[in-house]
Amino acid sequence: MPELREERQEVGTCVELFAGGGGLAMAVHAAGFRPLLVNELAPRACQSLKNNPPDPKAPEKRWPLVSGDVSKIDFSEHITEEVDVLAGGPPCQPFSLGGVHKGTEDKRNMFPEMFRAIREMRPKAVICENVRGLLRPSFKPYFKYILNELTLPFVERDEDATWEDHNELLEKLIANESVDLAERYVVKEMEVNAADYGVPQIRNRVIIVAFRADLDVAWEKFMPAKTHSEESLIYSMREGGPYWKRHKVTADVRKRVIANLPELDYENEKVKEKLKLEPWRTLRDAIAGIDENEGKPLPYVSEEAVKYKVEVDGIRDHVGWPGARMYTGHTPNVLDRPAKTVKAGVHGVPGGESVMQLDDVNFVNFGGGDGYRYMTVRETARVMTFPDRWILDGPRGEKMRQLGNAVPVKLGAAFAEAVANALKSVGALEDPEKRK
Template sequence: MPELREERHEVGTCVELFAGGGGLALAVHAAGFRPLLVNEYAKRACETLKSNPPDPDEPTKRWPLIPGDVRDIDFTEVVSDEVDVLAGGPPCQPFSLGGVHKGMEDERNMFPQMFRAIREMRPKAVICENVRGLLRPSFRPYFNYILNEMRLPFVERDKNAAWEDHNEILEKLIANDSIDVSERYMVKEMEVNAANYGVPQIRNRVIIVAFRADLGIDWDEFMPKETHSEESMIHSMREGGPYWTERHKKVPADVRKRVIANLPALDYENKKVKEKLKLEPWRTLRDAIAGIDENEGKPLPYVTEEAVKDKLPVGDIPDHIGWPGARMYTGHTPNLLDRPAKTVKAGVHGVPGGESVMQLDDVNFANFGGGDGYRYMTVRETARVMTFPDRWILDGPRGEKMRQLGNAVPVKLGTAFSKAVADALKSVGALEDPEKRK
């Protein structure tokens, strides 16, 4: 049965920094938070935000965008309303495996601006998403410092002090519990795989959620539980399983047999496996193309060899355009249709690893410029893997659109955490009736 788009009810306000192509902004908005300010630096991403309304039911409304460098924004001047949620994913390239690994020394490290925004707006909650690279041993000490700064954002670092010295001060204050509760935040870090929350993509990330300590919120009660599992996906793909009998009836028999033959064994007597089987199956790339959630029952039109050769649009869905020249070689292998897609990337060295290439059912499919049997994913297929709605139009040439997607937060993952934050704030009466604010 198609999963219908839920009716949205306004519950509070938000500010979104480092908005990029709009993934987390869409997610926080879907959870009911009205945007007071949205900031992004990249020109093409700003055009994307300008072109797309937050809500399709109100097509004339636009995001309250302030483009440009976040360091130039005085939040005390431009945000007059009370801020319930501050959300953002500070640029991840300093800490990403696809970047140049400068970390805290990289000028693109914008965590200090998140802390300044907290000081100037005093939001009730903060949602921050970033790459798992922050947890690497070389960056872990600095990541611990990030968490400490978020716990005590009003204890500012002296501009001449090293971060290690400031961290020592913060740790002593935290240990002594000597800062007023109204100037402290309770902070939780979570390592997540987006596939476990219904995103058709293996995407390992770190999500940081913080609440003002004076609110007395116990986040453990509201942290979203995983809803999907690999074990359940494997089980659904057995011969006669619902993956084939309900979702993908038209998959060629030889393809189905090959997939089934390569499925790993499951220990059905194992307690952990039994628990995982109670969850929904991981979504696959084939699922995304066929249509899931609000795109349920709306399969993307088949991309022909002609469309790949001549870069032709396919159907009337935006950004569904063929692209030639996909290649496959050692270390650069394609996405498989019957698995979640690989992590969509946008690194400084281009897109490595074959993340934008997909293996096809038709082994003789000519992609022109590469080998047979695979092709580049279209921008729209990639957007579906990131769980953007088909109405969302990205600005710029193909490479720029893919970059925006690679830097984005999957909408479905962001929504799960944004709704959980809303529920946590409601539980302590921290969200005022929106009608009283108008």
């Protein structure tokens, strides 16, 4: 897994806002950016960041954590160096399908704080992740405003102006190109599915990347391409395919999966192109171990472990949990597909995203139905491509919340490394030794 490679070369500096459990922060750090400040509000997530050093080879070094409300932070007090990358995922609940859909009226909308941080730090690049719900018709005008304000963050909004009024001003300034390049950003947004980048999970998101216009970065040359495809997964699952050489399952399980595979049109040019990519990773892949966990399968969770909430084989957070249920609209993950989107589940997880169907249809799930169980926190962390060394703080529900709010490490790494390469291409990243 390149984003967690052993030899890490420092290339620049970063600031991470809304860090949550640390997925994007870990990815940006692994791409070579030294954190100058990491901010998070939730106490349990802050403790998770305290529990985990950025570099396991240097456990004495910790994240430069500034906890609390981001709106109360005076960045000039903490930042004494030039900031190369500002990264963060402003809270997505205002725009999420799982939230209450208040959008711009929701006090949790933190995009204005992201804009303030840009004005105060003038980063060379910005990486922002959020839910695809921003593209829903009801929120799309505000999403366009987000892109416009990110383009011209130094044009501050009057206190009495509505966002619609300010957006009208921004669009006029963008159209006539009257703002100096040093105070403009070139902004690009991408709809992504994390599964297309090697994450064993269907997770549809919007990634926004911005570069200061005076740097003249050709982002199109560096945008991370998709590396995995559903078509390759289907092809690998055919009878005798490599998927079954990796996973030793019973003939009945294999036949059931193969019988439900969709047909591929091998003459279709798009299908041919997608077959050149790696197969999507599945939940079974994640449990067996991928990337840095290759060859480290998580041990089987027994009925007894589920009944008594037992930690299996001393593996942290690999704990059975009883009571999983399945009903209309609440269906489990299947092992031989990428997992469903991991959700924070503030009011419970309504779609069955934390439940998994098992090969053993007779498995007793105490307090629920048979043949399925809750995923362990460690299994969920693997689906989010967190390394097994990552220690999450709090009870089970809080750990799952942190994971659901996180950016999958592997997805974040694809974009962080691409941004690093783009900045290097224009000489925007100085020798770190010259900064000191």
